[in-house]
Amino acid sequence: MPVNENFVPKIQVFEPHRASLPPLVPYLKEFWARRSFATELARFSDKAEYLDSRLGKVWLVLNPLLLGFIYYLVVEIIRPSSGNSGLTRLDHLLIGLFTFYFAQNCVTAGAQSITLGGRLILNQAFPRALLPFSCAIQAFQQFLPTIPVYIFVLVAGKLAYPVTQVPGWTWNFLWIPFIVTCTGITGFGLALIFATLNVYFRDTNKLLTYITRIWMYLSPVLWLPSSLRGHMKILLWVNPLGPILNATSRVWVSGKSLDKYTFLGCIFWAIASIMIGGYFFISRERDFAIRI
Secondary structure (H helix, E strand, O other): OOOOOOOOOOOOOOOOOOOOOOOHHHHHHHHHHOHHHHHHHHHHHHHHHOOOOOOOOHHHHHHHHHHHHHHHHHHHHHOOOOOOHHHHHHHHHHHHHHHHHHHHHHHHHHHHHHHHOHHHHHHOOOOOOHHHHHHHHHHHHHHOOHHHHHHHHHHHHHHHOOOOOOOOOOHHHHHHHHHHHHHHHHHHHHHHHHHHHHHHOOOHHHHHHHHHHHHHHOOOOOOOHHHOOHHHHHHHHOOOOHHHHHHHHHHHHOOOOOOHHHHHHHHHHHHHHHHHHHHHHHOOHHHHHHOO
16 A cells, blocks of 8 residues: 655644643634534534434423423412512513523533543544533523513513513613623633533532522522612622523513613623633643543
8 A cells, every 4th residue: 555655643642731821812713713613513412402302392492481380389389479570570580590591501511511522522623612612502592492482471471461560662672682692601601610620520510400509599580689688689799690680680571771780790790701711621621631
């Protein structure tokens, strides 16, 4: 067999190294150039997830919708309301759950993306952040079908109770893309943190189930942001999803614009999550191949 003299074998050696950032400009350029890889991986994972299910992607809507009604019944039994406030609480609960599950899916799927993508990491050279990024794209694709369902609930509630707090069309709904973007960025940033932790401590994924459950209870999903008084309002701002869920409730449920503090809170947590998560992940990603 003839030997190609121009062929030079490339040997890649994986060895431990001290955490440090690679040159960021080339890294980010390559990350952006390969974004289609993350999109295709998200599309493939989305199809594979519901391949053996009869209802398929219906569960994307059915699961949070059923949970929303269950939590609504529990909340109404514990603290029953009268008049239209019960309808307002249902609206808040549903959109809160849909938004929270968007962020949660980013984090939980992203946390496993590196350990489950071991073969790709060992056989291909690419920015490893693309794997959690594909999970964030998949979570966004799963979030989109819930929006028409929520709009249907809003319209049905307004028809059933003409004199209700459910808003009609308002220009404040233009804040929704901003809220969704902040949710995705925050979820992606947190996914980078937990994906890195899961490489070094495999129990992270098991603990994450309980962490996200406690996180939901401490977030304004089962309770209204307006129910916080005094120093308890700190729960809204130390929570990465607190300002986002408060913004969701203001826009979707009340039809109000974002106030200055809610807007800045959304911006702060989105930037803080992506900066901290990006540094934590990228500075250690060259060490992943010898640990998975």
